Amino acid sequence: MMTDQLFLHIRRLLPEAVIPQTEIASFFQARLIKKEQLLLKEAEPCTHIYFVNKGCLYLFYHQQNRKAVIHFALEHWWLTDYKSFCDEQPAVYSIAAVEDTEVLSISRKDYETLLQSFPVMALYFNKIHERAYGAALFKQKTYATLSKEAFYRYFRTTYPAVIARIPNELFASYMGVSPEELRVLQEAFIS
Structure with a gap:
């Protein structure tokens, strides 16, 4: 039901x-x-x-x-x-x-x-x-209060299941960054 x-x-x-x-x-x-x-x-x-x-x-x-x-x-x-x-x-x-x-x-x-x-x-x-x-x-x-990089790290660490389900274009909009800027943040997080 x-x-x-x-x-x-x-x-x-x-x-x-x-x-x-x-x-x-x-x-x-x-x-x-x-x-x-x-x-x-x-x-x-x-x-x-x-x-x-x-x-x-x-x-x-x-x-x-x-x-x-x-x-x-x-x-x-x-x-x-x-x-x-x-x-x-x-x-x-x-x-x-x-x-x-x-x-x-x-x-x-x-x-x-x-x-x-x-x-x-x-x-x-x-x-x-x-x-x-x-x-x-x-x-x-x-x-x-956080930089875009720190906010991304916080969100990615705190809500990994959410990040996995949200397309990059939508998440970039949520963060107030371009898709290209989000890719840079993602690469920095992985490094």
């Missing part, structure tokens, strides 16, 4: 919680996303939040006709354009699949109903958002 990964994740974060799986599962829709397929396009309504069962998504925006990648989401991670989802405004980011990806999605309306109907899910999402906000702040500090 496509929701099994979600319930394993909930249990990992809330081991003592009673989770009414059948009732909660009814709020989610399973989707299969092909490599490079868009889940969300800039300027379109942002109406869903996505849980990655299998695969990898990335969040980006267009700048001077190029993708500016700002975040990746692998298995057990959530992703959306959070501000647009919260404010029910057009998206300022796009979301696409790095590889063929299975996601669960929940609409804004169903998300609010879920949180009101099952307070345990509000606690779960609070934990998700606390962790995501902390990670975003840490990334910002790390990115601002």
Whole structure:
């Protein structure tokens, strides 16, 4: 069942919680996303939040006709354009699949109903958002205080499984370097 990964994740974060799986599962829709397929396009309504069962998504925006990648989401991670989802405004980011990806999605309306109907899910999402906000702040500090080489070394050492799955073009965009500059960093790391 496509929701099994979600319930394993909930249990990992809330081991003592009673989770009414059948009732909660009814709020989610399973989707299969092909490599490079868009889940969300800039300027379109942002109406869903996505849980990655299998695969990898990335969040980006267009700048001077190029993708500016700002975040990746692998298995057990959530992703959306959070501000647009919260404010029910057009998206300022796009979301696409790095590889063929299975996601669960929940609409804004169903998300609010879920949180009101099952307070345990509000606690779960609070934990998700606390962790995501902390990670975003840490990334910002790390990115601002480390050289590109040190940041690459940090990321490659800390997240080797992520690096292995991300195409160089996307990772170079995430780092704010050209693909050629990324190749130099990779060669320096191997040396």
